[in-house]
Amino acid sequence: MQSQHHDWVSPPGLDPEEAAERLLRDLDTGPEGLSSSEAERRLLQYGLNELRRRTGPQWPKALIRQLTHPLALLLWLAAGLLVIVGSHVVATAVVLIIMLNAAFSFVQELQAERAVEALAKYLPQKAKVERDGAVSEVDASHIVPGDIVVLEEGDRVAADIRLLAGAVEVDMSALTGESVPALRSAAMVDVNVPLLAAHDLVFSGTNCTGGHARGLAFATGMGTEIGRIAALSERVKSEPSPLERQVRRAAWLIAAVSVMLGLSFIPVATLVAHLTLINSLIFAAGLLAGMVPEGLLPVITLALAVAVRDLAGRGALVKRLSAVETLGSTDVICTDKTGTLTQNRMTPVAVWTTAGQIDLDPERSDTLGGAPQWPSPVGSLGRIAADCNNARLDDAAGATGDPTEVAVLTAARILGAETDSATREANRRWQFHFDPELKLMSTIDRSEDGSPVVHTKGAPEALLTRCSHILDADGQPLPLDSLERRQVDGAVDDLAAQGLRVLGFAQRQLPAKKRPPHRRASAEQDLCFVGLIAMLDPPRPGVIEAVAKCQTAGIRIIVITGDHPLTAAATAERIGITGPHPKVVAAEDFEQLEDRQLATLIRSCPEIIFARASPEAKLHIAEALRHDGHVVAMTGDGVNDAPALRRADIGVAMGLSGTDVAREAATMVLTDDDFGSIVTAIEAGRRIYDNVRKFIVYIFAHAVPEVVPFLLFALSGGVIPMPLTIMQILAFDVGSETFPALSLSREPAEPGIMQRAPRPRDEGVIRLPMLLRAWIFLGLMVAGLAAAGYFWVLLRAGWRPGTSIDVGSPLHHAYRQATTMTLLGMITGQIGTAFAVRTQRTSLWSVGVFSNRYLLAGIAAELALAAVFVYLPVFQSLLGTEAPAPSDLLILLPFPFIVWGADELRRYLLRRWSKRHPRGDVRPLVGDLRP
Known part of the structure; x- marks a missing residue:
């Protein structure tokens, strides 16, 4: 919101020394500063001069939050059931999965905002204060209210300070965003102005770029202006992202459905299938473990990390x-x-005076024909632009300074003015830095005849209010009447309407033998308006x-x-x-x-x-x-x-x-x-969100083949042996499933990703068509293929319903091979699913079957891990696997192509249907026409 305008002058009746004495009295200190013992006492009273958080460490809450996530609670329930029935090894494995998920998410929580800590970097490590009658250097965090602080060029201000003596130039950009240093002086006292505008105050976190002063620290730590901003930033709490909310919502949905299914199947297993209570509880725990997508959260976290790394390479x-x-x-x-x-690279393109508008050639920085060829007001405009300026064009490294001032100085050179910085500094007698509230900058310079002259530049609307005259086409000052003001306003509007930044320039001749005014209000009055310079900042x-x-x-x-x-x-x-x-x-x-x-x-x-x-x-x-x-x-x-x-x-x-x-x-x-x-x-965000949905379909598609074996076991009353063990499910979810899922995050954007409207904030990351495709279409297909492999091995070995497969029985070895076949059938079906979900509507052939080399590497890693599960003795013992016969393995080869081919056919029919019925809402097959 806009601040009040003010003048750099002490209000009538306000003595700067008297105001300083009152502040010294209020803070119970003197011009010689505090004693060391009093400083130590105040340090205990006020605390360290540092920015700090209002709350304690957040990591315990973050860790508890991850351990009580809905999916984690579901796994805790499964682990509890397993402990009840005595399956301690499997229960331990489930707990390890919980810890793994929590660790991934907890690392993400630790990357919290650090705005307050960044603000603390503006505080210096050391500061000079007067204590016990002498100047000493102390740790900046030990400054207390009442300390007398000494400021010199190059110092970083360590507290909010009221100047008592001297003057300094201060870089206020950390607080105001203005890069031009501001003059702060003990002799300039303001009343009824915003705090940051007071010219006798300097603030913590700003830099002293010139001068020397002594001041009284009146606020430290969180009591400073920069501390107030830190507290304001901290009160604005960050909220969960849409994905975080949607994943948590989906997790509660999964948990509710899983618990409902688990609880409903316990009486079914005991009363209908006539299983013992122990077997029913094992069944419920397995059902819970099968329904939980254990790899969902870590896969999403890792996929987002990949996207972050990619974006870093794009700026x-x-x-x-x-x-x-x-x-x-x-x-x-x-x-x-x-x-x-x-580009923030200003280029002068036009000047305007009462003699008319002159277009400048931005490609030329030399004098266009020499100053004598220009009308008189144009020459005056060039001199003001050169003198009321702090940029340099003649440095060895090229032009230096604020981009706007560099452009103004370039215009001055084009207009024939002397732009040598040494000459400018030799003629300068006083400077009033650019004030972002006044929108003005002024200098008092020595003119060619030796008399002082005020040169002022700034926003035209601010400058005109301080002008009483205007320079006519012959270079003569005339009274600035309403007609002339409208003429200047019209020129400003015309130039601004072309997208140009416009600055106004004015001057005032001062008496030769009279001391120039050193107060801004006295200098910036009764000015004579000279002209405008318009600059272009190209896109x-x-x-x-x-x-x-x-x-x-x-x-x-x-x-x-x-x-x-x-x-x-x-x-x-x-x-x-x-x-x-x-x-x-x-x-x-x-x-x-x-x-x-x-x-x-x-x-x-x-x-x-x-x-x-x-x-x-x-x-x-x-x-x-x-x-x-x-x-x-x-x-x-x-x-x-x-x-x-x-x-x-x-x-x-x-x-x-x-x-x-x-x-x-x-x-x-x-x-x-x-x-x-x-x-x-944004485009990358859309792509990664699409890819998150792809591997959600990929992960959810395997909940069905994980649950179907337990249903076969329960509904057959135990006649059909368990086709899959809980440990094999965990190995499948956390092990083999992860590599292809991660590679799906590297899928390129599908065509048209930036031709569709943004998704609504409340749109779920998981939608019904996705679940139908995952569970009904892909899931049932993979479950049927895996079950076919299981029964093929078991029946070929001579198993018949009711035949024992317990440890020590003749069929136990074949049973272990059969469960391994189920696991391998799910893995090979999983490979087909990975290829199928790479596109949501288009054919995989259109984007390239082998275009995602990460997926190829992920599948290779998945197959290698499957070999480890099957052939390594330690995993055979842990998972209950046994290597199938080579002829049985040949049965698995067509599984990926069956799954992928069926989904290719589904997508082809969907595309045909959408062409024939572009506005139809009925879908003949399971799928989603929207990406």
Whole structure:
């Protein structure tokens, strides 16, 4: 929200020394500082001068949360049943699975936000204070309220300090986002202004870039301004991502169904199948273990980690794994303009004076024909632009300084002015740094005749209010009447409407023998307006294509900038974000909006721009969008952007121009500050979400072949021996299943991924068509193939219903081979499933059967692990496996092709059906027409 304007002058009747004496008295200290003993006492009273979290360590809660996840609770129940029936080895294996899942997820929890710790990096390690009558260097964390602190060039301010003597230049960018140093002096006392605007105060976390001063520390630690921001950021709690919510919801669903099935089959097994209670409990535990997709959570975690690594190579560092899928559901991007949509490389393109507009050639930085050829006001404009400037064009490394000042100095050189920095410094007598609230910068320089002259530049609307005259086409000052003001305003609007950034320039001749004013209000008055310089900040390469891709993908872009409303609107139209008539909300209008009005305005105006916006405005906009159910990505670079970055679903910080605090508060950091990287990350988020669904289908498809053996055992009353053991199920779920599932996360995006609208925030990651495809179609097919292999081995060995297969019986060896055949049948069917789920609608031939080399490697690893399970004695003993005959293994060869081929046929029929019935809701086969 907009701050009040103020002057650098002590208000009438307010003596700076008297104000300082009152503060010294209130803090019970003196000009010579504290004694060492008093400092130690206050350190106990106020605590260390450091930023800290309000709460204790969070890791115990995170660990407990993982151990009590719905899927974990289900496995705990299975382990408990196994302990009751005396299967301690299997129960131990189930507990190890719980611990493995918890470990994966717990590591993810430890990658929590560290915005407060990043803020602490702004505090220096050492500071100079006056204690016991002498200046000494102490640990910065030991500064207390009442200390007298000495500040010098190069020091980092360690506390909030009221200056008592001297003046310093301070880099306030950590708090205000302004990179130009601000002058802070003990002689400049303000009243009724925002705290950060007071010119006698310096703040913790800022840097002293020049000067020398002594000041009184009045706030330390969390009581400082930077501590207040830290507390504000901490109060904005991060919420679970859509994927985290959906997986937890699905986990509760699985748990409920599993418990219901387990409890319902216990009486069926005892009363109908006439099993003993012990066998019924074993059956229930096996059913629970079979229904739980143990590999789901670790596979999702590892897949997201792969996506994070891929995005890092594309200029987007994602700090939280679950944020990858949040990117995929993003439907609104709130973006800055300068440096994100544009290059932040200002180029002067035009100047305007009362003599008319002159277009500049941005490719030439030399004098265009010499200064005498220009009208008189143009020459004056060039001199002001050169003198009221801190950039350099003549450094060995090239142009240095703020991009805007470099552009202004380049314009001055084109206009024939002297731009040598040494000459400029020799003629400068005083400087009033750029004030972001006044939007002005002034210098007092020595003119050619030796008399002092005030040179001022700044926002035209701010500059005109301080002008009483205007330079005419002959170089003569004339009174600035309403007609002339309208002429200047019209020129500003015309240039801004072209997407140009416009600065105004003015001057005032001072008496030659009179001391120049050293107070800003006295200097910046009765100015003579000279002219305007317009600069172009060109769009980033590729940003137009990125914006077009967002629009095709149904993603809304809202520009939030500090620029002039017309400049922002013209840039947004040039890039393609809006049409010619967007709704532009300036700062003064934004301040009048209540939260509900803001939400209504955003909802009713599809093309909206917020100009002259503050960081607080960003926070309100993010909250309004989220309240309407949008998934929001928000860009920012300053410390005061941290709350908005944390409030958005995806906070995006600038890696090149952003502060450490913004980078730590954000979810994603752009290493190149490029808007296109956000779009790349969104596309990657959609791809990984699709891939998550693919391996969810892959994992769920094997719940049926895991449960069917127990149903055969129970419903036959134990006549059919258990075709699969619980240990084999666990080996299948956690071992062989994991490698192909992980490789599915590396699937490339299917065609058209950025031509569909973002999925709703509340859309489940698991949908009914997916479950039907997994359980009814693929699951039953694999279960039938595995059961066929089981009965083939058992019947060929001479087994008949009721024949004993217990240890020591003639058929026990064949029984172990048969259960191994079931396991291998599930694994080979699993290979076919892996190929089948690679595409959701298109044929696998269209994307390449062998295009995913990771899947080929995963299948090879799965087969190698299956060989270990079958042929290694230690696993034979642990899992109850036995190597089948080579002729039996040949039966397994067609299993993958049967599963894959059947699903290829299903997808082919679905494609034909969708072509014939593009608007039909009836699907002839199990499947989902949407990706």
